[in-house]
Amino acid sequence: MKVNFKSLQDYLNSYGYPYNEMMYSDDFDIPDQTSYEYLMKNISKYQNIDAMTFYGQRIKYSEFSDEINKTANGLQAIGLSNKDRIAILLPNIPEAAYVQYGASKIGAVPSNIDPRTTGKMLLNYIRNEHIKGVIVVDVMYKTAILPIEHELKEEYGIDKVIVVPATNSMPIILKKVIALKSKLHHINPITSTVLEVIYWNDMISNSKYENALNIDFTPNCEAVIQHSSGTLNGIPKSIPLTNENINSFVEKHLPTTIVKELSWGTKMLNVLPYFASYGAINTSHLGFNLGLTLQQIPEFQFKDFGYIAYKQKSEVLIGTPTWFSLATCDTRLKKDALKNVKIAISGGDGMDEKTKDNINRFFKEHGAKCKVTNGHGMSELSGSGCYQFLGHDNNAGVGIPFPYDKYIIMDDDGKIVPMTESGVKGCTWIYSPSATAGVFDGQRFAETKDINGFRFLNSKDTMLIMPNNEITYIEREDRAFARFDGHKIIPYDIECKFMSHKLIKHCMVVPYFDSDINGKMPIAYIVPEHKLKNQELDLLVSEIVNLLLESENTNSRDVPRKICCLSELPINAMSKNDFRNLANRELDGTEYTVNISETNLSSGEVKIIPPTAR
Secondary structure (H helix, E strand, O other): OEEEOHHHHHHHHOOOOOOOOOOOOOEEEOOOOOHHHHHHHHHOOOOOOEEEEEOOEEEEHHHHHHHHHHHHHHHHHOOOOOOOEEEEEOOOOHHHHHHHHHHHHHOOEEEEOOOOOOHHHHHHHHHHHOEEEEEEEHHHHHHHOHHHHHHHHHOOOOOEEEEEOOOOOOOHHHHHHHHHHHHHOOOOOOOOOOOEEEEHHHHHHOOOOOOOOOOOOOOOOEEEEEEOOOOOOOOOOEEEEEHHHHHHHHHOOOOOHHHHOOOOOOEEEEOOOOOOHHHHHHHHHHHHHOOOEEEEOOOOOHHHHHHHHHHHOOOEEEEOHHHHHHHOOOOOOOOOOOOOOOEEEEOOOOOOHHHHHHHHHHHHHOOOOOOEEEEEEEHHHOEEEEEOOOOOOOOOOOOEEOOOOEEEEEOOOOOEOOOOOOOEEEEEEEEOOOOOOOEEOOEEOOOEEEEOOEEEEEEEEEEEEOOOOOEEEEEEHHHOEEOOOOOEEOHHHHHHHHHOOOOEEEEEEEEEEEOOOOEEEEEEEEEEOOOOOHHHHHHHHHHHHHHHHHOOOOOHHHOOOEEEEOOOOOEOOOOOEOHHHHHOOOOOOOEEEEEEEEOOOOEEEEEEEOOOOO
16 A cells, blocks of 8 residues: 655645655555565565574574464464454563464464563453453463463453463473473473363464465454553553554665665574564564564573673664663673674663763674664554664764654644754654554544644654754653642753763652652652762762752752662663652652752752661
């Protein structure tokens, strides 16, 4: 399906928004194919290339095709069919890829869910998404399925569960070693008196005479359901992505400079989980359709990100700022340890200039052939929407939009804010052919607005867009909050001031409830560059408070009334800095208190009280 993109470009150009230099056509062609059909067409060129590696096991694209078709037969044999939704609780193992495309062949819809999800939360997904089947990794059956076996069968009609051993696709020798250890620890096969437990290999072998036919493409049908990180309220929302969305996500990459750096068989480290769009679409769907070799890593500790890349000889890394920062602290990485790395992409959270400089210095010292590059994206966009393409490495910015994606600023009245010589800053709305419609089962979950016949999505991110298309991410709009007196706190502005101090490595500002004034006030959590003694911390806090008070861009009401020193900021399941965790943290006496005598017109004496608990 061809989309006349020129009409949108011309319309937005009247507001000063520039053309994208990578657009090679006024039309954008969205494939009229299911994700299964699209994949099979593309990988026909790569049959002898490794599609995946998994603990030394190499799986060629020809084998990948066969396993996908076997999976489609198995899913059909257990009673799943067109438009049935399947809860997939799998880590990054080959079976997660097989089921994504095997389901597509028969028209079923994988709902990728964090394998660590508890039974209670899983029931919410099953109820809200009308799930018809469940596939779970064996090691999570006890926590995710066992507590809700009766509810699955009696309330939702799910009488069988497919169990995938985490070791299923490992080399035979390694599987035997693990099986021996399991016997020594008395780990028995999973059984149930309530549900029919079917192991993956049994599902495949029992369906060898099944012949699942390919479901024809139908416009606007779900290809996959992804889930948000739940950063703001702790409850991940269901994000349906169509075949058009995820296939156009690949297509919009093709004109870019990043694809020109890739070749068939390029090794990409696949640690981003399937339950995130960045894993299922941004890494896996994109990587497979470009003929890359995905190095599947089902479980790892964040601190090991760099070491795994070194051991795997990875050439493409996609991770979060936290993972890259932790790699710089890994003493196991010696000179030339990262010499194979030629693309390193950081996304999912903001990266300040100090952190980026430190990572790039580390990369250079360890032989990497690139610098880390930033991007911006959302699950609702199927992954990335903006990237620091060659020539647009604007420090800690996020580059420019992908071809055929468009970022604009709208005001509170829904009017486009015209571009000026100094750029435009505010709430960003995004058009992309890879963006969800924002509706799930008739209920709207994302705000959209029609502009000249094109659907724009409210990103809820505050950004600065410059006349040359370069974009700087400021922060999530939702992070701003009002103090007890109505003064609006912009955490990003305060954090930047803190980060300008040479001894502060990370900073996060969140609200806390101050019982003395019966309202919200800001608290700053800081991570020093290195361990400091109490007297050194006292001096640091004093210096940063004075820095804020002397700044022209902040006033006394912006100064956090509590400051707490941590060894690291907490991160959530999506490896983002977890400000919700900090906002819910109870005060425990480890905080500095900053007392400022102030009226509605002025501020006076400042007194800093050290922590009562050191």
